[in-house]
Amino acid sequence: MLDVDANTLTGEGRVVRLEPKVVGVCTCLASRAGEVIRKEELIREVWPDTFVTDDVLTGAISDLRRTFGDDARHPTFIETIPKRGYRLIAPVARQPSGILHAETPLAGRAAEVIPTRAWRRRSWRIIAVAAVLAVTALGVAWRSRVATRSPALAADRPLTSVPAVTYGEGLHMLPVFSPDGTRLAYSLNTWDGAFLEVQMLGSENRLRLTKVRTISEIGSAWSPDGRQLVFARTKPPDDRGLFLVSSMGGPERKLRSLAPWPFPQRLVDWSPDGKWIVFADESPATSRGHAGKRGPNALFLLSVESLEARQLTTPEADEMGDAAPVFSPDGSSIAFVHTTAASFDEIRVMPAQGGAPSTVVSGRGWSNGLTWSADGRSLIFDRTDAKSPFRLWRVPSHGGFMAPVPIGSEAELMSPVAWRDRLAYEVRQFTLAVARVSLKSGGNAPPEAVVASTRSDHAAHYSPQGDRIAFLSSRTGSEELWVADASGKNSVQLTHLGLSPLDTAWAPDGQSVAITTSAGSVHIVSIETGRERTVPLDTAYLFSTAAFSRDGRSLYVASQPASRQALLKVPLDGGSTIKVLDGVVNKVAETPDGRTLLYSRQDPFGGKPPGIWKRAINETDETFVMPASANWDIASDGVYVLRDSGEATEPDPHNKGPAIERYSLRGRYLQTVARLGRYDANYPLSIAPDGRSALFSHIMTNSVEIDMVEGYK
Numbered sequence: 001m002l003d004v005d006a007n008t009l010t011g012e013g014r015v016v017r018l019e020p021k022v023v024g025v026c027t028c029l030a031s032r033a034g035e036v037i038r039k040e041e042l043i044r045e046v047w048p049d050t051f052v053t054d055d056v057l058t059g060a061i062s063d064l065r066r067t068f069g070d071d072a073r074h075p076t077f078i079e080t081i082p083k084r085g086y087r088l089i090a091p092v093a094r095q096p097s098g099i100l101h102a103e104t105p106l107a108g109r110a111a112e113v114i115p116t117r118a119w120r121r122r123s124w125r126i127i128a129v130a131a132v133l134a135v136t137a138l139g140v141a142w143r144s145r146v147a148t149r150s151p152a153l154a155a156d157r158p159l160t161s162v163p164a165v166t167y168g169e170g171l172h173m174l175p176v177f178s179p180d181g182t183r184l185a186y187s188l189n190t191w192d193g194a195f196l197e198v199q200m201l202g203s204e205n206r207l208r209l210t211k212v213r214t215i216s217e218i219g220s221a222w223s224p225d226g227r228q229l230v231f232a233r234t235k236p237p238d239d240r241g242l243f244l245v246s247s248m249g250g251p252e253r254k255l256r257s258l259a260p261w262p263f264p265q266r267l268v269d270w271s272p273d274g275k276w277i278v279f280a281d282e283s284p285a286t287s288r289g290h291a292g293k294r295g296p297n298a299l300f301l302l303s304v305e306s307l308e309a310r311q312l313t314t315p316e317a318d319e320m321g322d323a324a325p326v327f328s329p330d331g332s333s334i335a336f337v338h339t340t341a342a343s344f345d346e347i348r349v350m351p352a353q354g355g356a357p358s359t360v361v362s363g364r365g366w367s368n369g370l371t372w373s374a375d376g377r378s379l380i381f382d383r384t385d386a387k388s389p390f391r392l393w394r395v396p397s398h399g400g401f402m403a404p405v406p407i408g409s410e411a412e413l414m415s416p417v418a419w420r421d422r423l424a425y426e427v428r429q430f431t432l433a434v435a436r437v438s439l440k441s442g443g444n445a446p447p448e449a450v451v452a453s454t455r456s457d458h459a460a461h462y463s464p465q466g467d468r469i470a471f472l473s474s475r476t477g478s479e480e481l482w483v484a485d486a487s488g489k490n491s492v493q494l495t496h497l498g499l500s501p502l503d504t505a506w507a508p509d510g511q512s513v514a515i516t517t518s519a520g521s522v523h524i525v526s527i528e529t530g531r532e533r534t535v536p537l538d539t540a541y542l543f544s545t546a547a548f549s550r551d552g553r554s555l556y557v558a559s560q561p562a563s564r565q566a567l568l569k570v571p572l573d574g575g576s577t578i579k580v581l582d583g584v585v586n587k588v589a590e591t592p593d594g595r596t597l598l599y600s601r602q603d604p605f606g607g608k609p610p611g612i613w614k615r616a617i618n619e620t621d622e623t624f625v626m627p628a629s630a631n632w633d634i635a636s637d638g639v640y641v642l643r644d645s646g647e648a649t650e651p652d653p654h655n656k657g658p659a660i661e662r663y664s665l666r667g668r669y670l671q672t673v674a675r676l677g678r679y680d681a682n683y684p685l686s687i688a689p690d691g692r693s694a695l696f697s698h699i700m701t702n703s704v705e706i707d708m709v710e711g712y713k
Helices: 020-031 039-046 054-068 123-133
Strands: 008-011 014-017 036-038 078-081 085-088 162-165 171-177 183-190 193-200 206-208 219-222 228-233 241-246 253-257 268-270 276-282 297-303 309-311 321-327 333-339 345-351 358-362 370-372 378-383 391-396 412-419 422-438 448-451 457-462 468-473 480-485 501-506 512-517 522-526 532-535 541-548 554-560 566-571 578-582 585-590 596-601 611-616 622-626 632-635 638-643 659-663 669-675 681-687 693-709
Touching: 020 039, 020 054, 020 085, 036 039, 039 054, 039 085, 054 078, 162 171, 162 183, 171 219, 171 412, 171 422, 183 219, 183 693, 193 228, 219 268, 228 268, 268 321, 276 321, 321 370, 333 370, 345 378, 358 378, 358 391, 378 412, 391 412, 448 468, 448 693, 457 501, 457 681, 457 693, 468 501, 480 501, 480 512, 512 541, 522 554, 541 585, 554 585, 585 632, 622 638, 632 681, 638 681, 638 693
Parallel strands: 171 693, 297 321, 370 412, 422 457, 501 541
Antiparallel strands: 008 014, 036 085, 078 085, 162 693, 171 183, 183 193, 193 206, 219 228, 228 241, 241 253, 268 276, 276 297, 297 309, 321 333, 333 345, 345 358, 370 378, 378 391, 412 422, 422 448, 422 693, 457 468, 468 480, 501 512, 512 522, 522 532, 541 554, 554 566, 566 578, 585 596, 596 611, 611 622, 632 638, 638 659, 659 669, 681 693
16 A cells, blocks of 8 residues: 555555655656656656756666566566656556555456556565556545455466467467367468368367358357357358357358458357357447447347347447457356447456446457456456557456466467366467569569568558658567668668557658557657657547648548547647548548548448548548558559458459559559469558559468467466
């Protein structure tokens, strides 16, 4: 427990007295946990009326580290960002004000938690840190309510993982244990489509249950007797719905249709008593009155006997809704992932037969899947805050502080599933490179990697003059902005922000580059000096895209200022921000003459069909141009679109596979300028100013296997 008034820290019978300014530094860091706070900001906040040097602040940081047993070389609480400042990286819970004893449990409370790297310290230090980081919403008093670590969450010993499903070519996703724990069902995604398979553990014997080639990842659940699986397909152009299939193979039986769902989540589960199937589908109750608008996902309960379904949850119309439901071991509760209007994911729990859900985990993070522990006392789930990869976490099922599952891995860990003391999960590893393909060779020249390293290099764009390439790279440890010449050689690092950049955009004069970040900020960086300035934005979170106007005076930003997505136009001279339109926009560009704005929508819940749209600058009437993803670029001779492997090249429907096609500004197909075969091409597409070549991100290595640990209680 931290008593700010007394400047004392109490835990496990120990009382540590801290200097008042040390407490001030700690509370200032806690108020913006996860963010980099510059040294001058900390000094200004903690010593507002006193001139102090950096050495004084460094001493306060050292005192905090000594108190918490932290190591500056391998930090678990306070991270030093060279030449910038400090960042609090420990888990954070914001609770109402009031001093409570450390032994008071956090039962029934939802805690906002920001996931960070693994921490393994003595329990009194963990209790102390949790107390320090509990902050009041108004900032009037910095007092905390702290949860002692449950014995169920105290598994600090490292766990040894072993491969469970690695056989064959393809990506192994969405594992689920059979009721007796001897088999794993999973979705195998290959170039030929996605299929549901079952493999015996400890053996290479596997059985393919579905025969139809599909686009969808196949999330499944076993019947309690192990004789059947129910699974969901949700991506167009598949036959979307819930299906039954024997675990020994045989024909599929369709139970009901489902609305489209674009995300790879397990959307269905079977109750332990075998009477009910819970699944996620579009909520008709919240979509009524919104013509043409897809409603959010809700949870439904399906009777196995009658096949009658009733709705369990009713998310708000502007939310993405509920997914990844899973019954508790006793069948009394359902845990699920709820995506808010702000596009962040919460972990919720509700009674299985209906009732008000309680929020177990919230905050600015994203989760894909979750599972119950065997005793039903806790939930295990994946989580990322975009500043770190997906990791597995554990939290009491009634709410509280979450703890990392101690699996040492640099890969992303996702979609956990538990059976007794076994835990299986996806292990995802990939590296990106920047590839280039000729557009003047009849479409047959193979692409070549022009910017590559042992880490990821991506988000490459040609400069307006075509003499340079700006790209993002993690080759020095963190994602930063780099610039190379047009051949991809002589790369130079321009930034040291440590802010997880997402995309790049050149200014029309070629003298600077804008980068968007996952922290919800946009920075403009000088190519010659490396100096950066932050674009003032009133926004909570930014999507990846940004683009300069052709006159260089404004910046378009796909943003989320409150609970609604919007495309903003931000004057760079300090004028007022203009909202151009509402909705999710994931690519934007002005035409070369600066008269028309092109943008693509990919919102599966919006009232507009996905594809490229256009409108005259400063006007509101818009026109649909063509169906396309966000992977396109505009040049003087038209719009270039990168079609993926699931789309047919126009006008020849038999020529399938990744290809770059050129269209007029009216959306009329002109020609296919490059065919990529099985070359894995990804966002973003950048066309050289002379139209002779294109850049795109290429997945050099990509693997998703299923690993498992045993002995996890």
